[in-house]
Amino acid sequence: MKKMFLVVLAALSLTLAACGKQEQHVATPEEQRATALANSEKNAKLQDLLEQQRSTALSNVTVNSSIYFAANPRFDNTWKKMPHTDDQIGPACPQGSGWAWVNVMHVDGKDVQKMKLWCSTSSQSLGCYTEADFQKGPHAGEPDRCDQNLPHPLKRFTEMTHIISTENLLILLVVALTAGLLLRSALVFMTKKIIKKIGDFFTGLGL
Numbered sequence: 001m002k003k004m005f006l007v008v009l010a011a012l013s014l015t016l017a018a019c020g021k022q023e024q025h026v027a028t029p030e031e032q033r034a035t036a037l038a039n040s041e042k043n044a045k046l047q048d049l050l051e052q053q054r055s056t057a058l059s060n061v062t063v064n065s066s067i068y069f070a071a072n073p074r075f076d077n078t079w080k081k082m083p084h085t086d087d088q089i090g091p092a093c094p095q096g097s098g099w100a101w102v103n104v105m106h107v108d109g110k111d112v113q114k115m116k117l118w119c120s121t122s123s124q125s126l127g128c129y130t131e132a133d134f135q136k137g138p139h140a141g142e143p144d145r146c147d148q149n150l151p152h153p154l155k156r157f158t159e160m161t162h163i164i165s166t167e168n169l170l171i172l173l174v175v176a177l178t179a180g181l182l183l184r185s186a187l188v189f190m191t192k193k194i195i196k197k198i199g200d201f202f203t204g205l206g207l
Contacts, residue, residue, distance in 0.1 A: 057121040068128040093146035
């Protein structure tokens with residue numbers, strides 16, 4: 001009797017387990033293709049966003065470093081700069097850290113000087129710092145982590161295609177004044193020639 005009871009109990013347990021077990025849905029080939037297509041489009045949009053962010057960060061760093069160069073008498077046009085984008089920009093942090101670095105180099109024969117600047121990708125007022133000053137300042141360590149407070153997407157700074165130093169501005173002014181004087185002299189000369197020709201014409205007519 002006891003054995004029979006155990007057999008019935010086991011059968012009942014198996015029946016309940018089978019009833020409680022839900023069938024797992026196996027995606028059809030059409031469903032699998034639709035899911036793959038949706039994921040592909042999502043990934044493409046994400047990659048486009050990240051590329052836009054990296055491009056904006058690189059552009060902003062280029063603008064900030066150009067302003068820094070123009071304002072710093074230590075640098076002239078013999079110094080070369082190679083800006084980089086924000087290394088923290090990625091799927092988990094599309095806005096990045098807010099900082100990117102610039103390689104600065106001056107080559108004079110065998111004498112090679114190298115420097116590293118850290119420039120903001122989101123603020124023109126923060127601008128750039130030499131690495132030594134940056135590491136001693138309040139923003140040290142920020143390039144190593146994501147800044148969730150940054151604007152997203154990043155705002156592109158105003159393009160600065162021509163940044164003129166004080167010396168170059170003076171040279172341009174001298175050139176402009178010289179050109180103006182030469183043009184004035186040419187106009188006076190041509191005017192005198194025209195007046196002389198007119199005078200000769202009327203003289204020939206006996207007037």
